[in-house]
């Protein structure tokens with residue numbers, strides 16, 4: 001394997017909405033560069049970057065994957081990313097090791113919700129963007145939006161820096177070529193061929209368009225540069241070699257977002273995209289120095305807190321991406337393989353990495369030895385002897401290293417900030433199928449969690465059930481399936497327990513008297529309390545309104561304790577009682593028989609009586625849901641939401657897609673993923689989060705109460 005210098009490397013994050021064709025496009029690029037003997041297909045699992053069994057089975061990318069193409073003396077690393085809302089945190093993580101994002105826009109649907117979201121992520125980190133309008137071959141591509149309208153839509157959304165650098169050649173035989181607007185040459189392809197074009201003439205029909213588009217491009221490139229502007233005005237154009245250099249610089253500085261046209265599926269425009277990336281995409285070594293945290297040795301002990309976040313009271317170090325700098329590696333992905341073990345994907349941020357080198361994991365303060373350095377071609381590791389600054393590599397069997405860690409040269413500690421993961425959106429209970437499965441469960445899940453930091457695993461302290469939390473239903477289903485396939489651990493996924501709450505709608509007063517006479521001295525506590533409803537989110541408020549020592553001061557905390565314990569224990573069905581104010585205002589005591597215990601019991605009695613009278617109700621969690629669907633299915637989707645007690649809050653259309661925002665009770669959303677898939681033929685996606693609590697309608701509350709067990713009523717007697 002040839003060794004590439006940083007200046008001969010391009011790191012490209014391929015991003016866009018689900019099904020726009022990212023994985024297919026990468027397969028086409030690899031094949032055109034002769035990296036693979038045949039062109040991989042997502043349909044049969046032969047696409048290089050879609051090797052994960054779960055992804056093949058579900059035909060969707062859920063985590064990042066890496067492949068490379070050796071092309072005309074350089075190496076282009078591609079990071080394939082997910083395009084579903086639920087996994088978009090992965091896509092964000094892919095931007096860290098990249099110097100350019102290829103943002104795919106589906107020619108038939110235009111800008112879709114995730115397209116715009118990943119655009120914003122790229123903008124946040126000033127990542128240069130190349131827009132690839134894909135699926136231009138699709139019969140509906142032209143009739144639905146059209147080339148000119150598509151450019152306008154993108155400009156409206158992303159600014160006037162959007163400018164075509166190609167024109168597609170579409171005629172009666174379909175999409176079969178592109179015009180390079182810099183060199184003004186046409187490249188013609190045989191659809192379904194090898195992806196390599198031949199130089200041809202610009203078709204007569206688009207000559208005038210091409211000339212106008214060329215001039216628009218030249219003008220925009222010249223805009224930022226005085227000397228080019230002068231050249232442009234005096235000559236009427238800019239010589240090709242100046243134009244190329246200036247366009248490269250404009251792309252690097254986010255002054256221009258060029259637009260190209262492709263069909264990954266029919267293999268049209270393929271080698272020209274590789275050429276474009278070679279000439280115009282920034283190399284890692286051209287990048288501004290990377291900001292890192294330099295860490296003071298005295299702060300070591302406080303650096304890593306429980307969640308892996310870091311104490312950042314330290315100096316900022318600017319690290320140039322170059323071989324001459326000290327070695328630093330950033331781990332952007334971890335993959336666990338039951339055979340090969342853990343594989344860490346890293347970027348050489350600075351310095352040079354040689355195989356069998358020992359380094360320090362700065363994040364965990366542990367030494368690591370990197371044996372068998374390699375680069376990844378999908379799931380296959382290709383061994384290399386060394387990697388230069390800016391390259392992407394991988395290594396198996398590190399001892400302690402996980403995603404987000406920085407490793408490097410012992411005497412030059414730096415720390416790159418990891419990408420923050422969102423909180424899990426959904427929790428399910430899982431049940432091991434057998435005793436053997438129970439034993440295997442925790443170790444297997446920990447393996448899964450090493451490669452997927454969105455997954456959480458814990459035990460419910462009340463019910464002792466195993467709980468798994470993740471980004472959503474499909475995510476957790478994939479985790480369960482992974483447990484079975486990879487780790488032979490069988491579990492049943494149970495509907496998540498809905499965290500109902502209880503409260504009251506009215507007001508009540510009651511007395512609780514606890515009196516017992518058993519042998520020696522007895523028990524005596526007596527209190528009068530008032531219960532009132534508070535607004536949502538009010539919690540449990542306790543107030544002391546005793547005058548004249550009706551209850552001695554030292555026993556009031558016992559009353560409060562009794563109230564709080566009762567509230568936590570629930571009244572209707574064992575769910576915590578919230579949003580109430582309880583005031584103790586009177587009572588009596590006995591000199592000998594009163595104790596903390598007896599006042600606590602009295603408070604519990606009073607609490608129960610109040611609950612009975614104050615119109616108790618059940619509260620349910622309501623989710624804020626955001627659903628994306630192609631327009632065609634929006635009607636069916638709204639009908640379904642209606643049957644789920646959903647309230648639509650807004651609708652927004654982008655391209656040929658619609659985003660629906662709604663509030664829906666959690667109880668109605670438990671198997672929504674499956675329904676959505678069938679309504680939208682697999683093209684819809686959704687995400688949701690807890691929003692607020694609302695009273696459960698009486699008919700439904702009866703059902704919930706019938707299924708729930710009533711809390712243990714303590715054997716109290718007055």
Ligand SMILES: Nc1nc2c(ncn2[C@@H]2O[C@H](COP(=O)(O)OP(=O)(O)O)[C@@H](O)[C@H]2O)c(=O)[nH]1
Pocket residue numbers: 016017018019020021022023024025042059060061083134135136137138262263264265266
């Ligand atoms: N017509 C057409 N279909 C495509 C093209 N690229 C991908 N597809 C189809 O779109 C679907 C999704 O492709 P995939 O590569 O998995 O998309 P991803 O989710 O962006 O990775 C597959 O059925 C592909 O065959 C294209 O250029 N033209």
Ligand SMILES: [Mg+2]
Pocket residue numbers: 022023024060061080081082
């Ligand atoms: Mg994909």
